[in-house]
Amino acid sequence: MSNKGKKFRFSRDTFVELLLALKQAEYRFLSFEDVQGAGVQLGGKSCVLRHDVDVSMDFALDMAQLENELGVRATYFVMLRSPLYNLMSRHASERLAQLVSLGHHIGLHFDAGFVLDSEKDLERELVFELGVLSDLVGDSIRAFSFHQPSDKAIRMRVALPGVINTYNPDQLQEYRYISDSNRVWREVDPFDLIASGMKHLHILLHPVWWMCSSENVYDCWDQAINRNFESTQIQLLSTERAFGPARKLVLTRLS
Numbered sequence: 145m146s147n148k149g150k151k152f153r154f155s156r157d158t159f160v161e162l163l164l165a166l167k168q169a170e171y172r173f174l175s176f177e178d179v180q181g182a183g184v185q186l187g188g189k190s191c192v193l194r195h196d197v198d199v200s201m202d203f204a205l206d207m208a209q210l211e212n213e214l215g216v217r218a219t220y221f222v223m224l225r226s227p228l229y230n231l232m233s234r235h236a237s238e239r240l241a242q243l244v245s246l247g248h249h250i251g252l253h254f255d256a257g258f259v260l261d262s263e264k265d266l267e268r269e270l271v272f273e274l275g276v277l278s279d280l281v282g283d284s285i286r287a288f289s290f291h292q293p294s295d296k297a298i299r300m301r302v303a304l305p306g307v308i309n310t311y312n313p314d315q316l317q318e319y320r321y322i323s324d325s326n327r328v329w330r331e332v333d334p335f336d337l338i339a340s341g342m343k344h345l346h347i348l349l350h351p352v353w354w355m356c357s358s359e360n361v362y363d364c365w366d367q368a369i370n371r372n373f374e375s376t377q378i379q380l381l382s383t384e385r386a387f388g389p390a391r392k393l394v395l396t397r398l399s
């Protein structure tokens with residue numbers, strides 16, 4: 145697929161095309177741990193496929209299943225402080241276990257703003273959240289990414305022993321980084337990057353932008369919120385006698 149001269153369309157189909165393009169170009173899919181080890185020295189082309197899960201574990205699982213069907217392993221960075229999902233809820237815990245059972249790696253998506261806006265110690269909080277997530281997953285978590293990192297958070301070049309900071313350029317030197325931030329590619333889209341023959345790629349894709357069925361980003365937020373509510377409601381209906389009948393969530397934009 146060439147996107148030259150036409151609008152890039154974010155969709156499940158384009159996502160599958162992207163995975164196929166990476167496979168066809170013989171990129172090996174590596175974890176962040178692989179990269180910290182011998183990944184780059186092993187020769188050949190490699191791709192660290194990263195997904196920051198900001199809004200919905202359901203969209204994450206949709207993406208994980210598509211990857212699994214194509215034999216692709218990615219790293220899902222999940223949040224303990226997402227305003228939109230509770231990783232310790234029954235529903236999200238199940239989704240987390242499913243991501244692991246599909247062969248994907250797990251990292252911590254950390255809201256640095258929560259810490260930097262307060263008197264808390266960034267490294268201490270990171271160690272705390274990494275520990276909690278390791279316990280939840282049942283395996284040690286060795287990579288973290290900042291959610292909406294400020295310049296300050298990036299400049300700190302936080303380095304914890306044995307843990308990859310995805311925003312620390314010292315740790316991913318050989319890798320060309322691109323992100324689908326709010327459905328905008330800053331310089332180049334991934335198809336062009338693959339066509340250019342770039343050897344090592346660090347590609348950040350947010351599941352919501354690809355698994356959502358609308359071209360409108362506001363609709364994608366609505367879809368994520370609705371899915372979260374539906375999963376919350378399943379538990380409420382089965383456990384809260386006073387909850388009453390099932391509801392449908394209707395979101396109204398005020399401007």
Ligand SMILES: [Zn+2]
Nearest residue numbers: 196198291292
């Ligand atoms: Zn994020």
